[in-house]
Amino acid sequence: MSGGRQTLLLVAMWGGALISVAALTVSRMRSGDGDVLPDEVVTGLPSGAPSTPLPPLGEVQGGRVPFRSYRGDARHTGRTAIVGPREPHLRFAFETGGMIKSQVVVDEAGRLWFGTLGAPGVGLDAPPQPGELIALDRRGQVLLRRALGADVYSTPLVTSDRVYVGSDADRFYAFTFAGERRFELETGDDADVGATLGADDLVYFSAGRWLWALERSGTARFRFEALSKIYTSPAIAPDGTIYVGSQDDYLYALSPTGEVRWRARAGDDIDSSPVVGDDGAIFFGSDDRRVHALDPSGRERFSVDVGGYVRAPVALTHDGGIVAAVMGPRPRIVSLDAHTGALRFAFELPMTESPEMGVLSGPLVDGEGSIYFGGHDDFIYSLSRTGGLRWAFRVEGDVDAPPMLDADGTLYVGCDDGRLYALAGSPAGEVPDAGVDDAGAARAEPTDAGAALAEPTDAGASQSPPPDTANEP
Numbered sequence: 001m002s003g004g005r006q007t008l009l010l011v012a013m014w015g016g017a018l019i020s021v022a023a024l025t026v027s028r029m030r031s032g033d034g035d036v037l038p039d040e041v042v043t044g045l046p047s048g049a050p051s052t053p054l055p056p057l058g059e060v061q062g063g064r065v066p067f068r069s070y071r072g073d074a075r076h077t078g079r080t081a082i083v084g085p086r087e088p089h090l091r092f093a094f095e096t097g098g099m100i101k102s103q104v105v106v107d108e109a110g111r112l113w114f115g116t117l118g119a120p121g122v123g124l125d126a127p128p129q130p131g132e133l134i135a136l137d138r139r140g141q142v143l144l145r146r147a148l149g150a151d152v153y154s155t156p157l158v159t160s161d162r163v164y165v166g167s168d169a170d171r172f173y174a175f176t177f178a179g180e181r182r183f184e185l186e187t188g189d190d191a192d193v194g195a196t197l198g199a200d201d202l203v204y205f206s207a208g209r210w211l212w213a214l215e216r217s218g219t220a221r222f223r224f225e226a227l228s229k230i231y232t233s234p235a236i237a238p239d240g241t242i243y244v245g246s247q248d249d250y251l252y253a254l255s256p257t258g259e260v261r262w263r264a265r266a267g268d269d270i271d272s273s274p275v276v277g278d279d280g281a282i283f284f285g286s287d288d289r290r291v292h293a294l295d296p297s298g299r300e301r302f303s304v305d306v307g308g309y310v311r312a313p314v315a316l317t318h319d320g321g322i323v324a325a326v327m328g329p330r331p332r333i334v335s336l337d338a339h340t341g342a343l344r345f346a347f348e349l350p351m352t353e354s355p356e357m358g359v360l361s362g363p364l365v366d367g368e369g370s371i372y373f374g375g376h377d378d379f380i381y382s383l384s385r386t387g388g389l390r391w392a393f394r395v396e397g398d399v400d401a402p403p404m405l406d407a408d409g410t411l412y413v414g415c416d417d418g419r420l421y422a423l424a425g426s427p428a429g430e431v432p433d434a435g436v437d438d439a440g441a442a443r444a445e446p447t448d449a450g451a452a453l454a455e456p457t458d459a460g461a462s463q464s465p466p467p468d469t470a471n472e473p
Contacts, residue, residue, distance in 0.1 A: 066106040066406045070155040070194025071313055071362065074236040075276035078315030078323075082405040084366040084382065085425035088393045091410060092140035093419045098131060100414025103155040103194065103362075103402040107177065111143055112136045112406075113163055114414060115152030133165050133175070138406065140422060144179045155194030155233075155402075157203065164203055166191025172205060174218060183218030193233045193273070199240060199256065206230035211244050213258065222258035226250065232273040233313075235282075237296070243282050245270030251284055253298060262298035266290070273313040273362075275322075277338055283322055285310020291324050291336060302341030306334050309355055312362040312402070315371070317385070323363045323371055331358030333373060335387060345387030351377045361413075362402035372411060374399020380413050380421065393423060 071078045097119035104114045112135065119129040131152035135144040150169035157164040162182065166172045168190040174182040189208025196204045202221060203214045211230055213221040227248035234244040240256040247269040253261040267288030274284040280296040287309045293301035309327040316322055317335070321344055326332050331351045335344040351357055361374035369385030376398045382390040397417030404412045411423040 067103070067404050068105055068107065068159070069157045069197060070103055070105075070233050071273070071275070071315075071402065074196050074198060075238075076196075076233065076235045076273055076313050077275060078313060078362055078402070079318065079365045080405050081367040082407060083368050083409055084364075084370060084372055084405050084411050085409060085423055086370075086390065087425065088380070088382075088391055088411070088423040089426055090393075091422040091424040093421050094136060094140045096132070096134060096418050096420065097129065098151075098418055099397070099416045100418065100420060101153045101400050102414060104404045104412040104414065104420065105156050105158050106404070106406055107158040107163070108160060109177075110138055110407075111177065112138065112412065112420075113156040113158055114401075114420065115148075115154055115156065115165060115167075116418075117151040117153070119418070130169075131167060133163070133173075135163075135177070136420070138408075138410070138422075140420075144177075146175065146179050148173065151192070153190075153192035154205075157195040157197060159197065159201070164195050164205075166193070166195065166205055166207065168192055170207070172207065172212070172214075185212075185214070185218055185220075187212070189229075193231060196234050196236055198236050198242070204234045204236070204242060206232065206234065206244060209246075211242070211254070211258075224252070224254055224258050224260075226252065231269075231271045232284075235274045235276050237276045237280060239280075241296070243274040243276065245272065245274055245284055245286075247271065249286075251282065251292075251294070253282075264292075264294055264298050264300070266292060271311040275314050275316065277316060277322075281338065283314045283338070285312070285314065285324055287311070291322070291334075291341070293338070293341060301339075304336060304341040304343075306332075308332075308358060312360055315363040315365045317365050318367075318369055319385075323365060325359035325361060325363055325373060327358030327360070328355045331375065333359060333363060333371065333381075333383065333387075347383055347387050347389070349375050349377055351375065360398075360400045364403045364405065366405060372403045372405075372413075374401065374403065374413055374415070376400075380411075380423070393421075395419070395421060 096116045098116040100116055102115035104112050116132045118131050130147045130149045133146040148167040150167050152167050154166040163175050170187050170189055172185045172187050172191045187207035191207040193206055198204055201216050205212055209226050211224040215221055226246035229247045232245040234242050236242055242254040245251045249266050250263045252263045255261055266286040269287040272285035274282050282294045285291050289308055291304045291306055291310055295301055306326050307330050310324055312325040314322045314324045320338050321335050322338050323335050332346050332348040334346045357376045359375050363371050363373040365371055371383040374380045378395050380393040384390055395415045397415050399415050401414035409425050413421050
């Protein structure tokens with residue numbers, strides 16, 4: 001067993017002793033809104049508390065904008081200029097009752113939007129509760145809950161005045177921020193991936209074998225049918241080319257009007273949403289255990305065997321690399337050179353060797369190059385840009401949802417334990433800064449190995465293992 005694995009296994013044991021503190025915090029964050037019927041909208045804040053919109057963008061980290069859509073932009077870069085927490089402090093943990101697979105997005109007023117899966121019924125013989133679209137303010141207070149009749153795996157897409165989201169009720173919706181329905185489209189199959197905003201306000205999403213392009217009215221501009229299910233979110237290049245992968249093993253390049261320009265075949269299902277690189281290259285993973293890179297013409301740039309399924313989209317780094325999440329039998333994060341596919345580093349997780357377990361949470365790269373992701377070992381992780389472990393935050397379930405950074409540097413991550421975690425770089429109620437916090441705990445700066453040791457605070461249980469370095473494959 002490698003030293004990195006031993007370190008993390010020890011963390012898993014002694015980190016559990018702190019979870020009771022986090023549980024107390026979570027119990028205070030329950031929404032208390034009760035059951036929501038499929039067509040009922042719950043809006044407003046408990047006890048009439050005001051919302052807390054984001055400060056003007058120019059006053060927060062130099063105008064850096066948080067994600068409005070899946071993976072942050074139409075290219076799905078998974079990269080931001082915002083700097084995340086160097087050590088994690090639990091700001092809040094909002095309990096929904098259902099698992100969260102959706103990434104959080106933030107609208108222009110600072111509202112947090114995400115979807116949930118259904119939850120068991122409350123009481124004897126009570127029917128299960130459907131999945132929801134939920135909006136919170138930045139303190140974790142409920143602004144809106146909208147039941148959508150079935151599980152909501154889909155990451156919402158927010159525009160200046162709307163939120164678009166799909167559900168497993170074979171529906172795709174457009175709502176106002178007050179929860180009023182603008183349209184509801186029958187899709188014929190689960191609409192369970194995030195939508196992408198293209199030119200002319202066209203909204204692209206997939207459901208079943210179909211890729212849809214919708215106008216603002218909800219009218220279909222076109223539909224493209226693949227040979228099997230499309231379980232990826234479409235990426236759009238600056239020239240308007242649309243890229244989408246399918247479980248028919250093909251990555252498709254479509255024109256802005258829906259015609260096939262070319263298709264490239266992988267060795268197995270493609271469930272990893274494609275990413276368009278800075279030079280126009282297309283990156284995606286597959287169940288063939290490879291990360292693929294194609295030129296805009298469809299010609300292969302590289303195909304690297306990473307030893308496990310790659311089902312999450314890769315993230316672009318700021319220095320010409322990509323970061324990929326790998327499932328078992330060797331669950332890990334790998335960083336590759338975006339031009340050659342050469343390995344930069346690999347960070348392994350101490351988990352089961354099942355090919356269905358590992359890292360399904362799409363990595364996020366912040367403004368300093370630090371990497372954030374969740375694993376099936378009940379931890380949220382942060383790595384340095386060179387692959388060293390900075391910290392690990394224990395939760396109570398698998399983490400499949402991609403993380404998202406708000407404009408103030410707060411990290412939001414949904415979890416299978418039904419909670420949305422808000423991890424800030426300073427204790428609750430403080431503006432992130434450097435130096436010493438009010439509790440007198442010195443802020444740990446990253447070491448040469450990239451690891452920082454975080455102390456628990458009253459805001460929640462946060463614990464980082466001792467310094468570690470990336471594991472070589």
